[in-house]
Amino acid sequence: MRRRRLTAGCAVLAIGAGLLAGCSEEGKQDRGDCEAITADLDWAQPSRSDDARFELSGPGWVGGDSTYSVQLPQERTLWLFSDSLIGTVDEGGTPDPGMTMVHNALVVEDDSGQLSTLTRQGPESFLPAPDEQTYYWVQDAKVEGGELLVFLSLTQQVGEHGFEWERNTLAHVSLPDLEVTEVEEGFEGPVAWGAGLMTTPTHTWIYGIEDREEVKHLHVARAPAGSLADRSTWEYLGTDEWEDDPDESGRLAKGVANELSVSPFRDGYLMISSDTSQAYSPKINAWTACSPTGPWVQPQTIYETPETQGQHFTYNAHGHPELSQDGELLISYNVNTFDFQELMNNPTIYRPKFITLDLA
Template sequence: MRRLFLYGSMTCLLQPSMAAEPDTAFNNQFRRDIGGWIAADATFSIALPDGRTLWLFGDTFLGEVNPDSSIQSGARMIRNSAVIQEGDQLRTLHGGTSSDPADFIPTLHPDSTWYWPEHGLVEDDTLRIFVAKFREADRGTPGFNFEHAGNDMALFSYPSLEFLHAGPVRAHAVNQVLYGDRVLVDTVHTYIYGRKSDPEHNIPYPHVARALNGTVKDQAWEFYDGSGWSPDPSLSVRIHSFQVSQQYSVSTYRGKYILLTQDIWLSPKIFSFTAPAPTGPWSNKRLLYTTPETADETFTYNAYVHPQFDRDGEMLVSYNVNGDFWSIFDNVELYRPRFIRIPYMNLDYAFWPNSAEGQPGQEGSPEPEDHSLSAFPNPLTDHVTLRFGIHQAGTVAVEITDIRGIKRIETQIICSTPGARMVEMDMKELSPGIYFCRVRSAGGLQVLPLLKTCFR
């Protein structure tokens, strides 16, 4: 059973939160024999048109694992790999042979350069995967002696997934935005999200380009310039002032856009923002999860959403675990992704079941334009004013229930004419916590969460 928490401080409103929890099924499926893959990072996924999912990984260990989680001798490491999932069946994909494996996405010079995958999509009979190109560089930090060398698109035949060739993302040479964090196909346009680092502090911020659906391959993109869309890639500007990790995601839910990122500098904190449009403005910053693995030399990074696996109002999120390289051979769990379930209701009040659009209790006039149920203030202390509309005369029942569904307050209103109504409810006798207001009329039932706090 999920646990429900309230968290907050004296300086901010309390936020409702159903606890995020590990997804045991997903964690287990990457801990069984799937044809060679035993550990990796990155953990992108592309939902293919035929219902399969292609998982994409960065540096990958191939081999076998002992019962004590140590890696058997003879394991090999490649720079990128893939796992194809069909139902609950998973199979490892890589180049070369099982005895002499090579990268799933090869470069022309594999001895000195390599690709780490990003997101992608299928257009016509071709799978296009955005990739970041890297080369070795002496930076004086073990495990981080590499530097960025380009931004390409790798092409594969579809549905056979055979490598064809790779070529540059032309806009990257102009604006230095690394494209491919997320490729979001919307109703008319496909949005290609990327990141560009502040040259002074090396802090990445999100950018976005767009193309008409089905035309990403042409690279005749438009770029968000702060007020609209321009064909000039040099005019691209950041879409958010909050820094993003080297892997972040943008997805949609109930008509809103969700940006999810792990905080930078290997922070254990996973945040989300929501927006009404693919470019923002981004608000509702939420701390969704703090990874428990972070300790000593172990760190986590690059959380990512996999919307094709939404379930029961919850999103599937992965994050990567890493640490001392040689310790991984003794414990492969130090380099395996983790999967968690996060309820969408933790991200935005608009995602609460049957809630009115947006966060209730915003400052300003609480009058609902469409006569939907609203509450002011919310969060509340002793009293709350409910506003709603009815479309025909009759009796309206107003109830306040707790999270177990137990009725705590009820009243009835006789309405002789349709229109807007306002009711003030006395909540002094109720303990701080989460409640639900239910307004039932001939037109149906409206439900809105109420948060009672002890703060004034």
């Protein structure tokens, strides 16, 4: 089912030659007087019609995780997946012998809802690995300056199925043909930027996760509108002020996951993330704030994933405001299993699930 852009209390209105934003874009954590932080959020509801979008038999993508989305020109939606299973499956979910896993893949949805998979020949990852021991997982993406900018996590293979994050990179992808033109290196520091992106009239807000300890911490940077690709324009929120040095970036919240979303909500902002305060928690939480930087109020649990049981677990929930119906937020989360052989025997386990949150 095709969805329309979310209409929220913080919608941007064009007035003459200027723009009026319904939400504050204050950079400091000093606002606590908005209606958004008092909201008592409802329990989210499963969206089977959105689940069905990815119940694919192939040939092409038949399972994967991350599930970021971005609107492309020509009324297309691009879905960005990290580890993905490529091949065909029968009605019972049994894969063909040639099914393979790649570390990232793109799925393009046209204006009729038709889906097509983009990988390199082989099949191999759409964004090729730098060497035999590393690969790229995708993060959030944005169309800017006539190209698609995709944040990537350069990941090190550890053992047969283990991994370790190394650093951020940024891919430049041409439009409308979706060809990789450059993978930009040079990100330093412990924060994985691009866990979520949000655009307001004056800035792009870049949310990052520090995942070097047992607890994951939220960080935020901002770039002037239209300047996301120029990292010299970025500023990082420190203890109380914006800093030019990424090493001065401060911790803003904890218990968030490696993927999340922030979007306008009433007269403030709404952050959606899987709960990581406990290992493999089934909870999906929502935080609210009056500013894109917080402070984020105590999270509310809006859903518990029924798939989390036995060997199965869920993770990396985030919203898709650009695909949401008026007055609600469409949210995806990923499903996986600790039993890798089970996954290879039944790729249908490895598909995103969707829920909708009422924002009225």
